[in-house]
Amino acid sequence: MANGNDKKKSDLILEEIMRRKEKEKIVDVEEKQVKVVIFALHGDFYAFYGEYIKEILPLMTISSVPGSPEFITGVINVRGEIESVININRFLGIPDSANPQSSRIALAVTGGIRSGILIDSVEEVFDIPASSVKPPLDTLSKSIKEFVAGEFTLKDKLITILDIGKIFGKITL
Amino acid sequence: MNGLDLQIIRCPEEIQVLTFSVMGVKMGVDTEQITEMMEVDEAESRGLAVRRFHENVSFGEMPIKYHSPIAVMIKNGSEPFSVVIDNPEDITSVNVRSIQPMPPLIAMNSATCPFWGAIPGKEGIILLVDFFRFREGQNGPRK
Numbered sequence: 001m002a003n004g005n006d007k008k009k010s011d012l013i014l015e016e017i018m019r020r021k022e023k024e025k026i027v028d029v030e031e032k033q034v035k036v037v038i039f040a041l042h043g044d045f046y047a048f049y050g051e052y053i054k055e056i057l058p059l060m061t062i063s064s065v066p067g068s069p070e071f072i073t074g075v076i077n078v079r080g081e082i083e084s085v086i087n088i089n090r091f092l093g094i095p096d097s098a099n100p101q102s103s104r105i106a107l108a109v110t111g112g113i114r115s116g117i118l119i120d121s122v123e124e125v126f127d128i129p130a131s132s133v134k135p136p137l138d139t140l141s142k143s144i145k146e147f148v149a150g151e152f153t154l155k156d157k158l159i160t161i162l163d164i165g166k167i168f169g170k171i172t173l
Numbered sequence: 174m175n176g177l178d179l180q181i182i183r184c185p186e187e188i189q190v191l192t193f194s195v196m197g198v199k200m201g202v203d204t205e206q207i208t209e210m211m212e213v214d215e216a217e218s219r220g221l222a223v224r225r226f227h228e229n230v231s232f233g234e235m236p237i238k239y240h241s242p243i244a245v246m247i248k249n250g251s252e253p254f255s256v257v258i259d260n261p262e263d264i265t266s267v268n269v270r271s272i273q274p275m276p277p278l279i280a281m282n283s284a285t286c287p288f289w290g291a292i293p294g295k296e297g298i299i300l301l302v303d304f305f306r307f308r309e310g311q312n313g314p315r316k
Contacts, residue, residue, distance in 0.1 A: 063298040067230040067286035075276060075300075077293040084276035101270055115278050126210050171278050 025163075033127040037106065038159055039119040039147045045159045048106060054114070056122055057105040071170075073118055076105065081114070083107065085116040091167065093143045100126075110165045113172065117164075118161045128152055133161060146170075179262075190267045191245070192299060193258045195226045196237060201292065201299045202245070204264060209246040213257055216244035222254040229256075229307055230287060247304045256304060267292060273303065 035050030057078065062085050064074040071091040075082050085105060085123070089096050097103055097120045105116040133150040140148060147170070149163040190201040216223050223244060227237045244255040272290045279286055287307040292299040 028228055065279055066232045068282055075298055078299055082273040082291045084278045113277050172281055
């Protein structure tokens with residue numbers, strides 16, 4: 001029998017359904033994923049946002065360019081294009097890789113600038129919730145902190161995200 | 174026509190490049206920048222301003238050694254000068270389409286880096302040096 005109470009009940013049910021849908025939407029927004037390329041530098045873990053990494057290249061012959069800054073290792077030939085290669089360890093003041101054979105070159109692009117970045121080894125490429133990225137710790141070395149976009153924890157490892165735009169920006173100053 | 178003498182400069186199809194190397198780094202120079210090649214002793218005895226390549230361009234901390242040095246005289250304005258290069262190899266025709274610009278992170282260090290382009294090849298990359306720009310950096314390499 002339809003009466004005022006039943007209508008109220010259906011309204012309540014609809015309201016609850018709508019509330020749940022809204023909540024789901026909010027959860028969806030919170031769970032926005034970002035791709036990160038995780039790599040090691042001298043035993044610590046770092047990452048770049050995947051959107052800036054065009055490809056990961058195996059270690060290849062790097063031709064040195066006299067007169068360029070110490071942190072620029074040289075240039076490489078990528079399918080006929082000449083790309084610079086940054087030694088990110090030297091740029092950040094970290095000791096060079098102990099095992100250069102496992103090094104890789106991440107080809108990064110941002111702000112119209114493209115360059116290879118020499119990294120010790122690529123650990124993983126992951127999608128992580130954007131919300132898991134936190135501001136960097138105060139304890140982080142000052143020479144690195146300037147280039148940090150944030151930090152997150154994955155499998156109990158603290159991973160520092162480096163901001164490629166800030167790195168290129170510093171070099172082009 | 175107003176009588177102006179307009180000179181149209183067209184990009185050449187190819188350039189002649191003298192290839193050489195210093196400390197294992199392969200380089201090349203457009204032969205149009207060079208007037209003469211001679212032994213280093215001869216350049217010095219002629220009283221020419223002689224600069225070793227590494228005196229203008231830093232090779233880092235490594236000790237510099239020349240194996241087959243030769244002086245190349247550069248024509249630039251009224252004051253010719255000579256640069257000592259090492260291991261001159263060949264003069265080859267290079268199609269300008271095969272020349273790649275230097276990457277931006279290196280090109281913007283042009284005050285210390287006299288390279289204007291690079292030729293990717295099977296036997297490695299040849300850096301094209303501009304000796305006019307090289308001369309501008311003759312206050313010494315950046316540490």
